[in-house]
Amino acid sequence: MLSAILYAIPFLGAGLAVTLLVSLLTVSLSLVIGGLMGVALVYGPAPLRWVIRGFSDVVRGIPILVLIFFVYYGLPVAGLNLQPFSAAVLALTVFKCAQVIENVRGAIGSIPRGQMDAGKAIGLTFPARLVYVIAPQAVRRFLPPWINGVTDAVKGSALVSLLGVTDLMHSIQQVIGRTYEALPLYVLGAVFYFVINYTLSMLSRRLELRYSYIRD
């Protein structure tokens, strides 16, 4: 058993790197794109708001696995052929975008209206109000739920193994195929995922504490 684990470590290490890469790409792309869409959902013109609202509702109503298969097997029908890795990242990013949109909307929505009024009253333009008044308060509200959502992205990334991407999950299965040591390897894999996500949770908890005094 120990030898199986020692044998597995380099493979799992490579898989872990892919899992982290998929997660990192998903999280950063969705942060930028979802962030902008979230701001547009709150302050944008009505037609744009409807489109984003529809996008978010639809995506959040679909299981992430369906989304992944849709991108990989469905989009080629529409002429878009993606490699498993790109398809996986795209599907996870779309999924995570919807979450970020809702995180942003919630964060901005919980800022009292009077803050905008006060910014207007001292003569700040809309962009200045966004940067100096809304954003600093929104970020404090946004971070804890967002980091909790990042753990979803890490966990969800295990589904990319179904497209044959050799991530942590897939490399576990490969090693099991060779060694037949299912239990210790799944436990080992679980420990890897747990360590990543527990670290993120702790970070989120610390941020929450750090910003708790600022809540009005």
Place this chain on the structure above:
Amino acid sequence: METSSSIPKPAPLLQIAGVKKQYGSVPVLRGVDLNVRRGQVVTILGPSGSGKTTLLRCVNFLEVYDGGSVQIDGQEVGYRDVVQKKFRSERDLARIRAETGMVFQMFNLFPHLTAAENVMLGLTKVRGKSKGEARDLASHWLGRVGLGDKLDRLPSQLSGGQQQRVGIARAVAMGPKILLLDEITSALDPELVGEVLDVVLDLADEGMTMLVVTHEIAFAREVSSEIVFMADGVIDTQGPPEDLFEGARGSERFRAFLSRFETHHRRR
């Protein structure tokens, strides 16, 4: 030689003419005319729902008025073209808003900024002052409202009365032509009301032009050069406080409004 009567009166600093506003099908302002001259303190009284806060918020275009005109120093506030209802650009509107200062019922301090930074934000980002200059001004005005030792406190570390005095400093430091006070003591514990109103009385003594909405009748009587009583979206009674309070003038409705306050006080 000109006789005194032919000397043209200076145009009022704030001219509100025929202002109308509806929320859906509910009229809130039904044609309000009101002028405020430089150095005047005009106080708006009235029952809740009479439109007084809405009127105040039209002056810096926090509320969009549907009809009529609001001018500060001869400039229409929210519209580039008031007849065709063309709004000003965001930049233009911000520039005009910077000429008015507003203090809010709920203070609306920026909770992520210290007292000094609350005052400095408009000075640096709107007035283009350096951090150093802005800090000096903030320190001056916070000192004036009795908070010289609280510059680096966050709003959450201040009492309601202190927060509201920061709110006043933030508005006044911008050097506004007119100060709008929207029920600034309504959210305060009774024992904290005095410290805030004292600051306002000081400002009035120095000639600050103010448009005030308040429920503090005694304060209104003391500070105002003109009292305006609103009811159902129009001005019902208007006059100097001497006439309205000592002279017992004004509409029946206004007298009834005042008597409610008096009986209330007697009961206490």
